[in-house]
Amino acid sequence: MTQASSQNQTLYQQIADELARQITEGIFQPGDKLPSIRKLSQQRSVSIATVQSAYEQLELQHLIESRPQSGFYVRQPVTPSYGGTLSDKSGISRMVSPFGSDSAGNAPSCELPTPDQHTDLSLPTAVSIKQSASEVLRRCQQPELINLGTAIPSPDFLPVKQLQRIMGSLVRKRMDEVVVSVFPPGLEELRNQIAKRMAESGCHVAASEIVITNGCQEALTLCLRAVAQPGDVIAIESPAFVGLLQTIESLGMKALEIPTHPQQGISLEALQLALQQWPVKAVALVPTHNNPLGFTMPDQHRRELLELLKPLNIPVIEDDLFGDLDYSGNRTPAIKAYDEDGLVLYCSSVSKSIASGLRVGWVSGGRYQQQIEFLKSFSSVGTSTLSQMAVAEFMANGGYDRHLRRIQAAYARQVQLMGEAISRWFPEGTTLTRPMGGYILWVGLPGKVDTFQLHHQALEQGIGIMPGKLFSARDHYQNFLRVNCAVPWSEEVEEAVRTLGELARQLPQS
Numbered sequence: 001m002t003q004a005s006s007q008n009q010t011l012y013q014q015i016a017d018e019l020a021r022q023i024t025e026g027i028f029q030p031g032d033k034l035p036s037i038r039k040l041s042q043q044r045s046v047s048i049a050t051v052q053s054a055y056e057q058l059e060l061q062h063l064i065e066s067r068p069q070s071g072f073y074v075r076q077p078v079t080p081s082y083g084g085t086l087s088d089k090s091g092i093s094r095m096v097s098p099f100g101s102d103s104a105g106n107a108p109s110c111e112l113p114t115p116d117q118h119t120d121l122s123l124p125t126a127v128s129i130k131q132s133a134s135e136v137l138r139r140c141q142q143p144e145l146i147n148l149g150t151a152i153p154s155p156d157f158l159p160v161k162q163l164q165r166i167m168g169s170l171v172r173k174r175m176d177e178v179v180v181s182v183f184p185p186g187l188e189e190l191r192n193q194i195a196k197r198m199a200e201s202g203c204h205v206a207a208s209e210i211v212i213t214n215g216c217q218e219a220l221t222l223c224l225r226a227v228a229q230p231g232d233v234i235a236i237e238s239p240a241f242v243g244l245l246q247t248i249e250s251l252g253m254k255a256l257e258i259p260t261h262p263q264q265g266i267s268l269e270a271l272q273l274a275l276q277q278w279p280v281k282a283v284a285l286v287p288t289h290n291n292p293l294g295f296t297m298p299d300q301h302r303r304e305l306l307e308l309l310k311p312l313n314i315p316v317i318e319d320d321l322f323g324d325l326d327y328s329g330n331r332t333p334a335i336k337a338y339d340e341d342g343l344v345l346y347c348s349s350v351s352k353s354i355a356s357g358l359r360v361g362w363v364s365g366g367r368y369q370q371q372i373e374f375l376k377s378f379s380s381v382g383t384s385t386l387s388q389m390a391v392a393e394f395m396a397n398g399g400y401d402r403h404l405r406r407i408q409a410a411y412a413r414q415v416q417l418m419g420e421a422i423s424r425w426f427p428e429g430t431t432l433t434r435p436m437g438g439y440i441l442w443v444g445l446p447g448k449v450d451t452f453q454l455h456h457q458a459l460e461q462g463i464g465i466m467p468g469k470l471f472s473a474r475d476h477y478q479n480f481l482r483v484n485c486a487v488p489w490s491e492e493v494e495e496a497v498r499t500l501g502e503l504a505r506q507l508p509q510s
C-alpha cells in the first residue's frame with residue numbers, strides 16, 4: 001500500500017470512528033440527517049472520496065442509511081442496548097472483541113457461558129453426513145429465507161461495485177485473455193499477489209509454490225488426496241467444519257475427532273494419545289477463527305503442534321480461510337509460518353472476504369506441491385480465468401485492504417448484535433462462543449434436544465440454521481447449532497432470533 005493511500009485510509013477511518021461515537025453517544029439521534037458529503041469534505045478539508053468511504057463504512061455497520069436524493073440519516077437502533085463496547089473510546093470500528101474485554105485486555109466477558117469442551121477420545125470413523133449436509137445446505141439457500149445457516153456472507157458485505165467495475169474493464173480490454181484457460185498452477189499475476197498476502201501471515205513462499213484452485217474446498221480435497229488414500233485416518237478438530245467431513249467421506253477416508261477447546265483449539269495431549277493408537281495420515285485444522293468454534297489457536301500451541309508432528313512425519317492441512325477477518329486487523333502467523341520441512345499444506349480462498357461465487361482459492365503444498373499441481377490438472381483443469389484476473393486486479397489495485405478493514409469492523413458488529421440477540425431470546429442455560437474474527441457463532445442449547453428438529457421447524461418460519469450434528473462424524477453436538485452472522489442486521493433478523501429462541505424453548509428433551 002502506498003503512503004498516500006494508507007494516510008487516506010486512516011483519515012476516513014478517523015472520520016467514521018468519530019461519527020460512530022457521536023451516534024452512540026446520542027449527539028446524532030436516530031432519524032437525524034448527517035452533513036452532506038460535500039459539506040463534510042469542506043469542513044474537514046478532506047476529499048469527497050474520503051467522506052464517501054467513511055459513510056460507506058457507517059452504512060456497513062448499519063449505523064446510518066442513505067436515502068435516495070436526500071442524503072445520509074442515522075438509523076433507528078434495532079436493539080435496546082449494545083453494552084459498553086461500542087462507545088469505547090478506542091473507536092467502534094477497531095473493536096478487538098465483539099463481546100468486549102476487561103480493562104487489562106483479558107479474556108472477553110460475555111453474558112452467556114462458553115460451550116464445554118468435548119473430551120472423549122473417539123475411534124476413527126467412516127463419515128456419513130454427505131447427504132444430510134447437502135440437503136441442509138440446499139434448504140438454507142432458498143432465496144426467501146433469512147439464512148443464518150450457510151457461512152456465506154450476504155452481498156451487502158461484498159465489494160460488489162468494485163468487482164463490477166474490474167470485471168467490466170477486463171471484459172472490455174482483455175477479452176482475448178479471458179477466453180483462454182490458464183493451466184495449473186494458475187494465473188501468475190494472481191499467484192504473485194497471494195504470495196505477498198501470505199507473507200503478512202508469516203509464510204514466505206514464492207509464487208511458484210502456490211496452486212490456484214476452485215475455492216478452498218477444492219484445495220482441501222487436493223491436499224487430502226495428495227497425502228492419504230481411501231481407508232486412511234485423518235485427525236480433525238471436534239466439532240469440525242462440515243465441508244471437511246464431506247470431503248473425507250467422499251474420498252472414503254476415516255475421521256478421527258480430537259477434543260478441541262473452544263478458545264485454545266485442538267488438544268495436543270489428546271492428539272498425542274491418538275497418534276500413539278492410530279495410524280494417522282494427516283491432521284486437518286482450521287486454526288484461525290475456526291469454523292464453527294471461532295477460536296484462534298495460540299502461537300505457542302501452533303509451534304508445539306509442529307514439534308509433535310515433525311518427528312512422525314505427519315503433514316498438517318491448514319485451512320486459513322477466515323485468517324483475513326480478525327476484528328483487530330492483525331493477522332495471526334499461520335502454522336505454515338513455522339514450517340521448515342514442507343510438512344504444512346496451506347489452503348485458503350477469497351470466499352469469505354471477496355466473493356464465494358468467484359470460486360478462487362489456493363494451496364501452498366510444501367513437499368506435496370508437485371503432486372497437488374498434478375492432481376489439480378486432471379481434477380478440474382483450471383479455475384475461471386476471469387475470476388483469477390479479477391481477484392488479482394482487486395488485490396493489486398482495487399482497494400482490497402480497505403475492503404478488509406470495512407468487513408472486519410462490520411463482522412465484529414454483526415457478531416456482537418447476534419450474540420446479544422441470542423442472549424436476549426434463547427433459553428436459560430444456552431452457551432455461546434466468543435470469536436475474535438469471522439462471522440460465525442456456535443450456540444449450545446441446554447439439555448438433550450435435537451437441533452435437526454429445530455432446523456426443520458425454523459425452515460417453516462422462513463429461517464435457516466445449521467444443526468450441530470453435521471459437525472461430527474459420530475453424532476455429537478445434537479444440541480448445538482451454528483449461526484451465520486453475516487446477514488445485514490434488521491428487525492426481521494432480530495425477530496428471526498426471537499422465533500428461534502421460542503422454538504428452542506419448546507424442543508422436547510430426550
Ligand SMILES: Cc1ncc(COP(=O)(O)O)c(C=O)c1O
Nearest residue numbers: 151215216217241291321349351
Ligand atoms: C473452514 C472452511 N473451509 C473451507 C470452506 C470452503 O470454502 P470455498 O467456498 O472457498 O470452497 C468453507 C466454507 O464455508 C469453510 O468454512
